[in-house]
Amino acid sequence: MPEAVYQLRGLTVRHAAAGRALALENIDLQIAAGEQVAVIGPSGAGKTTLLATLACAHRPDSGAFTAFGADPWSLDNGARHKLRSRLFLAPQTPPLPPRQRVVTAVLAARLPHWNFWRAAASLFKPADPEAAFRALARFNLGDKLYSRVDRLSGGERQRCALARMLLSDAQALLVDEPLSALDPALSQLTLATLQQEAASRNAALVCSLHQVELALAHFPRIVALKHGRIAFDLPRERVTEAMIAELYLGELPPANSPHPLEVPATLAGGACL
Ligand SMILES: Nc1ncnc2c1ncn2[C@@H]1O[C@H](COP(=O)(O)OP(=O)(O)OP(=O)(O)O)[C@@H](O)[C@H]1O
Numbered sequence: 001m002p003e004a005v006y007q008l009r010g011l012t013v014r015h016a017a018a019g020r021a022l023a024l025e026n027i028d029l030q031i032a033a034g035e036q037v038a039v040i041g042p043s044g045a046g047k048t049t050l051l052a053t054l055a056c057a058h059r060p061d062s063g064a065f066t067a068f069g070a071d072p073w074s075l076d077n078g079a080r081h082k083l084r085s086r087l088f089l090a091p092q093t094p095p096l097p098p099r100q101r102v103v104t105a106v107l108a109a110r111l112p113h114w115n116f117w118r119a120a121a122s123l124f125k126p127a128d129p130e131a132a133f134r135a136l137a138r139f140n141l142g143d144k145l146y147s148r149v150d151r152l153s154g155g156e157r158q159r160c161a162l163a164r165m166l167l168s169d170a171q172a173l174l175v176d177e178p179l180s181a182l183d184p185a186l187s188q189l190t191l192a193t194l195q196q197e198a199a200s201r202n203a204a205l206v207c208s209l210h211q212v213e214l215a216l217a218h219f220p221r222i223v224a225l226k227h228g229r230i231a232f233d234l235p236r237e238r239v240t241e242a243m244i245a246e247l248y249l250g251e252l253p254p255a256n257s258p259h260p261l262e263v264p265a266t267l268a269g270g271a272c273l
Pocket residue numbers: 015016017018022023041042043044045046047048049050
């Protein structure tokens with residue numbers, strides 16, 4: 001039996017803002033070591049919230065949640081920090097320090113394993129630029145090794161964050177929309193690199209994607225979210241066109257809806273809370 005990386009049962013997650021609206025409701029999910037899962041679903045379905053929850057960045061409101069057999073929210077801060085070092089979340093918009101060099105940003109993945117002096121020294125003289133170069137080259141970004149992060153395009157920043165992931169030794173790779181700023185050729189390269197890396201370290205790979213056709217072509221298991229609930233969780237062979245159509249049904253305004261630039265009369269009295 002492969003090791004269970006995640007076990008979620010009846011999980012509910014709310015966001016602090018927006019009146020603590022429900023973002024995920026009654027989620028049951030098990031993910032084992034070595035599994036590769038694509039998370040699909042319309043905008044606002046809860047994909048990012050699910051990944052943040054799996055990364056132990058969002059505390060669930062109710063239900064049961066374990067990562068590597070432990071409930072992160074019942075651990076003390078030190079133990080939770082250690083657990084988090086086994087997970088790596090690559091967000092859609094990576095919060096990389098703007099003035100930093102790419103090499104430093106990528107090597108930051110090693111920080112949890114370095115003592116203070118080594119980490120501080122690496123800010124001035126990167127400790128292992130060859131490793132950073134190799135990771136970047138796998139995403140066709142080797143030529144940006146010494147560029148400043150704020151001079152990268154959106155897609156380059158995303159790949160920089162993914163290169164950082166390669167230098168971590170995480171056993172759960174959580175990737176939010178890695179292809180949103182990439183052209184088709186780079187999308188294929190990026191997916192292939194992520195999947196090879198996850199397979200080589202027998203890590204769980206959970207990747208949210210808007211490109212349903214790529215999800216179905218590359219991932220053996222598809223988890224579909226809609227309105228914060230799991231619509232289906234199936235091997236890709238069992239996902240039908242009708243299921244996909246149903247998943248995205250209602251995502252466009254009806255044909256007889258007002259023109260998008262027509263401001264509703266009720267809007268004027270609104271307030272921002
Ligand atoms: N920080 C936040 N505060 C309040 N509500 C939020 C916050 N982030 C997300 N939400 C809400 O939670 C729900 C799920 O959002 P989430 O970002 O997880 O969806 P998503 O499927 O990743 O969407 P997209 O495909 O557009 O990135 C949405 O209704 C969204 O408006």
